[in-house]
Amino acid sequence: MTFRKYLVLAGITLFAATGDSLLSHGMKQVGSISLSHWTSVIFAVLNPSVALGILLLLGFFISYATALSWADLTYVLPASSLGYVLLALIAKFFLHEHVTATRWLGIALISSGVGFVTQGPALTHRQSGSSSGGQASKPFGTRTLP
């Protein structure tokens, strides 16, 4: 893993957390949409918060696709899940919600899960085509194919 790649993972985290917060903020303004008026969900994207949220989620999508081009799905997802921790911190410091002990425990659990998976290899299968191999070190106990 190079510094650039960690930056991409950080980008996923930041864009997802801020995008989701804005989306939620905007949908609170739009209000409840009933299934019989489902078309109003299309106009929900005209709300400024929702629109900005979508823009940020576009940034998320680009960094996400980039990460998936060099790492496993089961690596990228946990590795970028620090966004939920960020979301809780945004809730505490910007939306002034009370963060309970259970939530702090959840934050600790997510953080250790992230630390856990980023210790391992990013890519686990085939991919011998790209030059110099990258960091696809074989995990312990993997059978080498003839």
Added chain:
Amino acid sequence: MKDAYTWGAILVIVLASSTGDVLLSRAMKQIGDVGKYSRRAGLLAVVGRVVRNPFFLFGLVTMALAFYSLLFALSWADVSLVGPASASLTFVANAIAGKIFLHEQVDHRRWMAALMVAGGVALLAG
């Protein structure tokens, strides 16, 4: 009644987004490291190649479906329920899907990570 709608929307989000994740991952693996590729052939070539990949396009459709179900769910319930609930279920669904459809080496470390993150996200909802 609204509860049933919310959980229905969450189920759609989980199924659609994990399908989208698998398809997108498949597409990006076919294309290869976009950083290296764009240094060699330019950014436009990368974008052109990505948007013409059929797995990518299917993935985009399922992700759009997940996105609209998310908007519905957010209009019915709090983000502190919808976000964690759909995310933690998606983590577990993806660990299974990654193993079955993408043949990724989901070792103990990754199972543990997926379960820890899913558990942590569930606790955030509490």
